[in-house]
Amino acid sequence: MNDNSKIWQLCLDTLEKQELPDSRKIDKIIMESVFRSAKISSINDNKVVITTPYSFNVETIKNNQKDIEEILSGMLASPITVEILGEEDFKKTITVQNEQPFKDNLNKTFTFDNFVVGSSNRMAQNAALLVSSNPGSNFNPLFIYSNPGLGKTHLLNAIGNYAKETNPSLKIRYITSKEFVDEVIGAMKGKNSNDIYLKYKNLDMLLIDDIQFLFNKEKSSEIFFHIFNELINNNKQIVITSDKMPEELQGIESRLISRFNSGLSFGIDPPExxxxxxxxxxxxxxxxxxxxxxxxxxxxxxxxxxxxxxxxxxxxxxxxxxxxxxxxxxxxxxxxxxxxxxxxKVVQNPKTALTKELILKTTAEFYYLTISQLVSKNKTRKLTTPREICMYLMRELLDITFAEIGTIFSNRDHSTVMKACARVDNKIKKDPDYKLAINKLKHKLGIN
Structure with a gap:
């Protein structure tokens, strides 16, 4: 006997013992032939569906619907609504739900073919192509992060479109975290949040955009965590985008950060x-x-x-x-x-457009590096010289302190930045080629 059967039989045992008005009394024959032949076919949050093999018994059971709802509400410690159906009608309802066309929400205009690849996004694009070709493989989940407007949404949709083109039978869903929260809120109002779990657990690929808006929403985060685990454990592909690296997300549980970091994680820099x-x-x-x-x-x-x-x-x-x-x-x-x-502003006063981001981007481009390499803690010579020059340019061209510059470069101490700027200044005076390189960089920045 499964849990639903136990609940139903206990409910009927209680019903049988109750003192009911004559209009709702149940004699023993009706109890055995009608009520005990029925069953609980589904429990979704606060809704219980009871089915009977014979549709003509539906009205008989409905006569005690309020009694059944009161008993089940007490047993399940939650206000319960009961629906009573014939088994054939219940099967038709399930069939109709299953046959409804599945909406993937993909933007068909975003493809790999029209995604422009450069050093700023190559790793993220390669990873995206890999998981779309072989979803649910070793690289799961895939986490892509960047500032707004750098192509995360394009890549997310390209993954879904490519996977769908390769295998049209795949169940894929693209959704923003805000839309997911709205779904959860709507489901909770209708007391059927379990339907969301059932809807998402059957996906082959979940593409969720701007995950940062999901957190600090307790119920939504909890439901997402269970969906995430279900999909990952069943080798279903998950791809997530965010404006921050996993460990920088605010209001997120460590168990989810650990899950995010268990797959692939790549950033997208501003384009060179x-x-x-x-x-x-x-x-x-x-x-x-x-x-x-x-x-x-x-x-x-x-x-x-x-x-x-x-x-x-x-x-x-x-x-x-x-x-x-x-x-x-x-x-x-x-x-x-x-x-x-x-x-x-760039036309009114070009110098006002000069920012630390532009200096980072231009220096990285000049030395064929990524911004991530430039600001990293890696101390190889290939990176040290461009990094010190970049620090020097920020100090000379922008009104910011050594401490502020240090924060940009992986939280280096202000004294480290000060020494780096002094080394660059000394080298400019002694090495004409070095000075020429810096002047070329300044020219690229619009400084004549």
Missing amino acids: FETARAILEKKIENLDNPSLIIQDDVVDFMANHYCKDIRNLEGALKRLFFCSIMNHTNNIDMAFALESFKDD
């Missing part, structure tokens, strides 16, 4: 100049005007000044495109571009 330019060229190709010509120096200018955030880059291109339509021109030169961007 070449990647930003390639992204921009692809966006230009997709504009609804094949006759539009944007001069190379304009493309360079935009890639250089709007590359910190790909969405900003797209926004700048849309503004340029709009201005070309309003001015009835298909030839965009630098003068036209500067006029179009005249309200932007």
